[in-house]
Amino acid sequence: MSPSQTWWNGEPLSASLWSSRGLHYGDGVFRTMLIHDGQVVDRDAHIAKAVSDAAVLHLHAPDSLHDEITAAGRDVSNGVLKLLLIRAGQGRGYKPQTSDTDRLLIRYPMPELPAGNAQHGIAALRSPVTMATQALLAGIKHLNRLEQVLASRDWPDGVSEAILGDDRGQPVCGTRSNLFWVSRGVLHTPALDRCGVSGVQRGKLLAIAAQKGLDVRIGSEAWSALIAADEAFVCNSLIGIWPLRALDERQWPAPGPITADLMQALAHPTLLAS
C-alpha cells in the first residue's frame, strides 16, 4: 500500500491537523474564554462545561486542561482563549475508535467591542435560518456550526446579532449568545433541549437570578412572547451582557431596569471596562 499523501492548496502538507476528525467531521467541542489581567475569566466553569460537553460525544478531556489554560492566560492583559477538544485519530471512517482527545488552544488578541453596545444596547434581527432539532447534540458547544455561519450572513449595517428560532418558530438563542427576556418581572430564557448552545454566562445569570429571588422561567415560548417582553438581552463570555434595544421593528429602552441590575451583579470585566 502507498502511504497517505496530502496537498493543501496544491502544496504538500506535513502537519498533523489535516487528518483531524475535528476538520473532517467536527467531532469535538470548544470553549471561547476571556483573558483579563492575566486570568482566564470563569476558567473552572469553562473547564467543567468542556468536560461535560465532551462527555456527550463520549470524549474524555485530559487532566492537563487546567494548567494549560492557566498558563495561556498568564501575563496577558486581555485577549480571547479558544479551546478545541477533538477526538484523537484519523479522519477516515465515521466510527469513533477512541474517547481520547487532542486539544487545540488558541490565544487571539481581544477584538474591538463597541462600548456603546453594553451601555445603550444593540440592534438584532430575527434570523431566517431555522435551527434543526437534534436532542442528542442540544446544549453542547460542538464543532458543527454551519447553522451559525449561515445565520451570520447578510446582516444590514448596525445589526450586531441575529436571533435564531427552532422549527416550531420559538426563539432559542443568538448566533453567538444566549437569549433572555423579562416579562412582568419574570426572567425568561429558552430551554435548550432540542437545539442551541448553553453558555457559561447563561448559567451564571440563572444562578444570580436565583440568589436574588427573581422569578425565572426556563422553557419554550412563542416568538410573540419575546416581542411582548418588557426587556431583552443576550449574553456570552466575551461580552457579558448586551441589552437589546431593537429586534427588527420592536424597540426597547436599553438596558431595562432588571437587565441593568443583572449587568451589575454579573460584574463581567468587559462590562466593567465599558
Next chain:
Amino acid sequence: MSPSQTWWNGEPLSASLWSSRGLHYGDGVFRTMLIHDGQVVDRDAHIAKAVSDAAVLHLHAPDSLHDEITAAGRDVSNGVLKLLLIRAGQGRGYKPQTSDTDRLLIRYPMPELPAGNAQHGIAALRSPVTMATQALLAGIKHLNRLEQVLASRDWPDGVSEAILGDDRGQPVCGTRSNLFWVSRGVLHTPALDRCGVSGVQRGKLLAIAAQKGLDVRIGSEAWSALIAADEAFVCNSLIGIWPLRALDERQWPAPGPITADLMQALAHPTLLAS
C-alpha cells in the same frame, strides 16, 4: 495587540490549518472518490457535485480542481481520494468574509472491502440516531458530520452499515451510503430535501434506471415500506453497491434480481474486482 498564539497538545503549532473555518465550524464540503488504474472514477461528476454543494454554502470552487484531482490519481493503481473545499479565512467569527475556498486533497490507501459484501450482501441495523431536519443543508456533503459519527458507534459484530431515519421515522440513508429498495418492480429511494446526503452513485443509478425504463419513486416513505420491500441495497463511490441481506430482523435474498441487474449496469470497479 499581542499576535495570536497556538498550542496543539501543549506544543507550539505553526501550520495554517489551526485557524481553518473547516476545523472551527465545518464551513466547507467534501467528496470521497475512488482511484482505479490511475483514474479518479467519476471524476467529473464528483467535481460537478463539489461545485454545486459548495454553491449552497455560497462557496466558490477553484478552477484548478480538475487538474489537481487528475494528477493525484495518476500512476496510482488504487486508492481513495478525499477532497475538502473549505471557506478561506480565519476561524474567529461566524460571519463569512469570502466565498473563496482552500482545498485539501488527501490520498489514502485503498481500505479492505470484503468481497463477500457485494456478492452476498451485508447486515445493517436501524440507527437509534434520528437525523435533524435542516432544508438549508439537505443533500449536500458538508463538514458537519456529528450525526454520522454518533450513528457509527456501537455496531454489533457483523454489521456493516446503519440506516438513519428522519424525525418522521422515515428512512433516509446509511451513515456513508445512499439507500434504495425495490417493491413490486419499482425502484424506491428517499427524497433528500430535509436531511441526508445525495451521492454521485445515487445519481448514476437513477440515470441507469431511467435508461432501463425502470419505474422509479423518489419520495418520503414509511419505515414499513422499506421493511416490506422485495430487495434493498446501499451504494457509495467506494463500494459501488452492497445488497442488504439483513436489516435488523428482516432478511432478504441478496442480491435480488433487480439489484443484481443494477450492479451489472453500474459496472463499478470495486464490484468488477470482487
